[in-house]
Amino acid sequence: MTGRFAPSPSGRMHLGNLWSCLLAWLAARSEGGGMVLRLEDLDPDRCRPEYCAQVMRDLEWLGLDWDGEPVYQSRRTELYAAAFRALEGQGLIYPCFCSRAERLAASAPHRSDGTAVYDGRCGRLSEEERAVRAKLRRPAWRVRTPEETVSFSDRLQGVFEENLGRDCGDFILRRSDGVYAYQLAVVVDDAAMGVTQVVRGSDLLSSTPRQLWLQDRLGLPHPEYGHLPLLLAPDGRRLAKRDRDQELGQLQDRYAAPELVGLLAHAARLIDRPEAISPRELIPLFSWDKLPKQDIKTDRIH
DSSP states (O other): OEEEEOOOOSSOOBHHHHHHHHHHHHHHHTTTOEEEEEEOOOOTTTOOHHHHHHHHHHHHHHTOOOSSOOEEGGGOHHHHHHHHHHHHHTTOEEEEOOOHHHHHHTEEEOTTTOOEEEOOGGGGOOHHHHHHHHTTOOOEEEEOOOSOEEEEEETTTEEEEEEIIIIIOSOEEEOTTSOBOHHHHHHHHHHHTTOOEEEEEGGGGGGHHHHHHHHHHHTOOOOEEEEEOOEEOTTSOBOOGGGTTTBHHHHHTTOOHHHHHHHHHHHTTSSSSOOOOOHHHHGGGOOGGGSOOSOEEGGGOO
16 A cells, blocks of 8 residues: 655645644555655646655655655656646647636536536537637647546545536646646656545545545556545635634644644544654554544644
């Protein structure tokens, strides 16, 4: 069994990132599994080499290790291009020339989380119409999704399903600047790195049916998934790097690593009270049955 860390090096990690990393590591190590580190640095506007180095220092400070050399997505674009061509060969890819305003105008709200579902209008353009628009705007590229319900059983959240056409819509696989999108890259990399267990925040739960569907189109295996409750700011917001919410640099001024691990372990119901403890000491204490399923506000972690 192999789990993975897959942080986006777009800034200093916050408490919610540490929560996901710790529990992903424990889920793998408690079964004697391996752990790989993938730095999801595809976005050149947000990700920087110094952030990659900081992520690794922070994981080591917390007491979390990984197997093998770190993998950088920015160095793997040929793999994503090959997968893109495979989907294109199946007639599933089309160019989208919509501006952001046009995309929003052409979208309906998602049934559950309010995100926009693109109506596929560029997929209905004729070759002549595409040629005209290509002279005016560089396109993004979308994958054509069917009216098909994809379901799976999550280790924490139970059975989850989405109808791709209705709930998700045709989603972007390559941006107009040529950067491959998260949904494609993560599917390719999980298979290439031998990942069999994906543990991450529940904010990515709705991405999973898309990834399962892409895995099937590309002939790739399905990992097991476990989506963790989120740690929220005291006002109920999701923690965000851009807001410097519960940033690790600030936390290190207040806690030693074992103290911080103990706080997270107590929030995860792995120990009865918050006390200094190392990740390795938590390995025999980890159980999926102990973990909470509801989001947790950080002011309740003490």
